[in-house]
Amino acid sequence: MRILIADDHDLLRDTLVLYLETESGMETETAATFPEALEAVRKNPPFDLVLLDFSMPGMNGLQGLEIMSVEEGAQRVAIISGTASRDVAEQVLASGAAGFLPKTLSAKSLVNAVRFMSMGEQYAPLDFLRGGEDRPAHPLAEKLSQREYEVLEGLTQGKSNKEIARDLDIREPTVKLHVKTLYRKIGAANRTQAAMIAKDEGLF
Amino acid sequence: MRILIADDHDLLRDTLVLYLETESGMETETAATFPEALEAVRKNPPFDLVLLDFSMPGMNGLQGLEIMSVEEGAQRVAIISGTASRDVAEQVLASGAAGFLPKTLSAKSLVNAVRFMSMGEQYAPLDFLRGGEDRPAHPLAEKLSQREYEVLEGLTQGKSNKEIARDLDIREPTVKLHVKTLYRKIGAANRTQAAMIAKDEGLF
DNA sequence: CTAAATCCTATCCATTCGTATAGGATCCGC
DNA sequence: GCGGATCCTATACGAATGGATAGGATTTAG
Numbered sequence: 247m248r249i250l251i252a253d254d255h256d257l258l259r260d261t262l263v264l265y266l267e268t269e270s271g272m273e274t275e276t277a278a279t280f281p282e283a284l285e286a287v288r289k290n291p292p293f294d295l296v297l298l299d300f301s302m303p304g305m306n307g308l309q310g311l312e313i314m315s316v317e318e319g320a321q322r323v324a325i326i327s328g329t330a331s332r333d334v335a336e337q338v339l340a341s342g343a344a345g346f347l348p349k350t351l352s353a354k355s356l357v358n359a360v361r362f363m364s365m366g367e368q369y370a371p372l373d374f375l376r377g378g379e380d381r382p383a384h385p386l387a388e389k390l391s392q393r394e395y396e397v398l399e400g401l402t403q404g405k406s407n408k409e410i411a412r413d414l415d416i417r418e419p420t421v422k423l424h425v426k427t428l429y430r431k432i433g434a435a436n437r438t439q440a441a442m443i444a445k446d447e448g449l450f
Numbered sequence: 451m452r453i454l455i456a457d458d459h460d461l462l463r464d465t466l467v468l469y470l471e472t473e474s475g476m477e478t479e480t481a482a483t484f485p486e487a488l489e490a491v492r493k494n495p496p497f498d499l500v501l502l503d504f505s506m507p508g509m510n511g512l513q514g515l516e517i518m519s520v521e522e523g524a525q526r527v528a529i530i531s532g533t534a535s536r537d538v539a540e541q542v543l544a545s546g547a548a549g550f551l552p553k554t555l556s557a558k559s560l561v562n563a564v565r566f567m568s569m570g571e572q573y574a575p576l577d578f579l580r581g582g583e584d585r586p587a588h589p590l591a592e593k594l595s596q597r598e599y600e601v602l603e604g605l606t607q608g609k610s611n612k613e614i615a616r617d618l619d620i621r622e623p624t625v626k627l628h629v630k631t632l633y634r635k636i637g638a639a640n641r642t643q644a645a646m647i648a649k650d651e652g653l654f
Numbered sequence: 655c656t657a658a659a660t661c662c663t664a665t666c667c668a669t670t671c672g673t674a675t676a677g678g679a680t681c682c683g684c
Numbered sequence: 685g686c687g688g689a690t691c692c693t694a695t696a697c698g699a700a701t702g703g704a705t706a707g708g709a710t711t712t713a714g
Contacts, residue, residue, distance in 0.1 A: 257557055260469070351461050441645060
């Protein structure tokens with residue numbers, strides 16, 4: 247089974263390659279950037295599975311996934327990420343990727359996931375997706391109400407109160423109240439700080 | 451040599467442990483959160499070196515480093531991070547940590563760095579620090595003037611124009627102009643978007 | 655040296671943001 | 685059913701932000 251691992255973290259790449267080859271006898275190739283990965287797929291196909299880091303040079307988030315997906319030499323493409331949130335994972339899976347692998351996955355689970363995906367299945371850790379379907383389950387997010395959570399998402403996208411109000415179909419004064427109360431809850435002094443905090447906490 | 455590896459990415463932990471033990475015969479212990487790491491250090495000392503992930507549950511950035519540094523069982527403490535920037539690295543080193551290890555380091559370099567640090571030296575990859583000493587050298591940052599760069603840093607910290615003006619010792623109207631022009635340069639519509647863009651690009 | 659470019663400073667004004675305050679709606683446990 | 689909690693709505697106002705415009709200082713190219 248041939249696998250291409252594209253990740254700019256040498257540390258992970260080096261150790262993961264060793265693990266996959268010694269523990270499960272897979273044949274691996276590596277790349278540190280998205281262009282390198284593309285080149286590897288074109289020069290040395292085919293790969294049973296291509297693992298792309300969500301945040302590496304040239305990747306540009308979902309864009310890289312789209313490009314790699316149409317390559318002949320890449321039968322299946324999966325995203326691996328250390329920071330991405332549930333929102334991102336859902337977008338990845340909706341784009342038809344073979345799977346989404348957070349780096350909080352154990353090495354053993356990853357091997358199983360790789361096998362699973364190369365058989366044509368779509369993989370994602372259930373607890374990762376379930377985590378937010380009903381409730382945020384995040385240390386910070388769980389203090390916020392549903393509305394406040396939605397408003398905070400708007401803040402992280404740099405939207406104005408008016409835009410958020412339109413998107414959520416509520417009045418602007420209401421948005422302003424939610425904004426103010428969520429500042430208190432997360433300890434922000436203004437909207438920029440709120441957005442940065444949410445980002446640091448890995449929300450959205 | 452006993453090493454404690456604290457990182458919430460199981461994938462890295464599993465593979466790194468295997469690597470360190472088989473390739474260089476080090477004795478490792480692991481933790482997935484900062485509290486776990488603290489417990490390990492107290493229950494099972496001493497460790498020659500403690501590696502702390504900069505962003506893991508309970509870590510709180512530099513705060514975790516300070517706490518761990520005063521522990522008896524942790525002779526030396528180093529920070530490991532996949533996303534932190536040069537600014538953070540400098541703060542870490544200034545706090546008296548044994549070293550700063552980006553995850554872009556190769557596995558081989560990491561082993562060398564671990565040995566180096568356990569001998570009492572302070573380690574940091576030179577190219578990582580040098581990268582921004584004279585010039586930003588960043589695709590996005592190099593379009594900005596020095597002042598605009600400094601103002602943008604203030605934005606990412608959620609400061610008001612007035613605060614930024616005070617910190618840089620310039621007038622507030624000037625800050626407002628820099629803010630406006632840097633919006634144009636980086637394609638932001640407001641300060642929150644500017645901050646998020648800078649964050650995404652890994653500045654600061 | 656002159657001219658262009660870049661940066662710092664400044665003023666004016668419309669819009670947005672942040673906060674306080676308050677009434678009404680809904681859902682819950684008791 | 686009746687508090688109590690939570691959420692949505694609204695008004696009002698001072699503070700901060702975003703944009704337009706313009707003059708002066710400094711640097712760089714020719």
